[in-house]
Amino acid sequence: MRIVLVGPPGAGKGTQAAYLAENLAIPHISTGDLFRANISQGTPLGQQAKEYMNAGHLVPDEVTIGMAEDRMLQDDASGGFLLDGFPRNIGQAKALDAFLRGHDLRLDAVLDLEVPEDEVVARIAGRRLCRNDSGHIYHAEDNLPKVPGVCDECGGELYQREDDSEETVRKRLAVYHSETEPIVDYYRAQGLVTTISALGSVTEVTNRAMRAIESAGEGAEQS
Known part of the structure; x- marks a missing residue:
């Protein structure tokens, strides 16, 4: 199966991608991992990406596309x-299509994780992290520590990342709506999109996604 996972910040893409990739026994390829791997390995593409990032610029599409390919x-x-x-x-998206055609491959499904904007803001803006970098994450509404502002595990101070402020989250959502969301319509025109509610437990969302993937696989067998 060749799958694209789409959704706004805070939809749980990373969590769902890890579960789905494990269930399907296929690699989870994320942009962040691509950048980190290429930069740490000192590849030519990684060196280019690092130069742009160090200068405070976005990594150009051609570099990202090259890494993904x-x-x-x-x-x-x-x-x-x-x-x-x-x-x-x-x-x-067009570059991915061209790459797949060139290797006689195609996408099987595009999963669009849907979550209301106010829910995204609540999820991200309420997030609190341990300053000791223990990896423990709390939430101001539904996962409170026993002692306010203190990590249950190590006693470290809890804080809100600058990127998690409501103002920053809404800016990130605006970028998603203008730049990334259009690919949903692009793939919908190809009959590849299934929209899945990202509300509920991780398991509930994973089960919805697996059902969509199974349906896509059955459709591919029949075509």
Whole structure:
């Protein structure tokens, strides 16, 4: 199966991608992991990305596309993959289509995780992290620590990341709506999109996604 996972910030894409990739025994390919791997390995594409990032600029599409194509050609992706964060715009989606056609491959499904904007803001703006970098995450509404502002595990101070403020979250959502959301209509025109509610428990959302993937697989067998 070759799958694209789409959804706004706070929809739980990373969590769902990890579960789905494990269930399907295919690699989870995320843009963040691509950047980190190429930069740490010192690849030519990684060096280019690092230069742009160090200068405070967005990494150009052609660099991101190059990284994604290299990763999709690795042996562990020969039986399929799950893309998370790529493509992020129409240009990248068209480049992905061209790449797949060139290798006589195609996408099987595009899963669109849907969550109300106010829920996204509440999820992200309420998030609190441990300053000791213990990896423990709390929430101001539904996952409170025993002692306000203190990590249950290590006693570290809890804080809100600057990127998690409501103002910043709404700006990120505006970018998503203008740049990434259009790819949903692009893929819907190809009959690939299933929209899934991202509300509920992680397991509930995963089950919805797996049912959509199974339906997509059955449709591919019949066509």
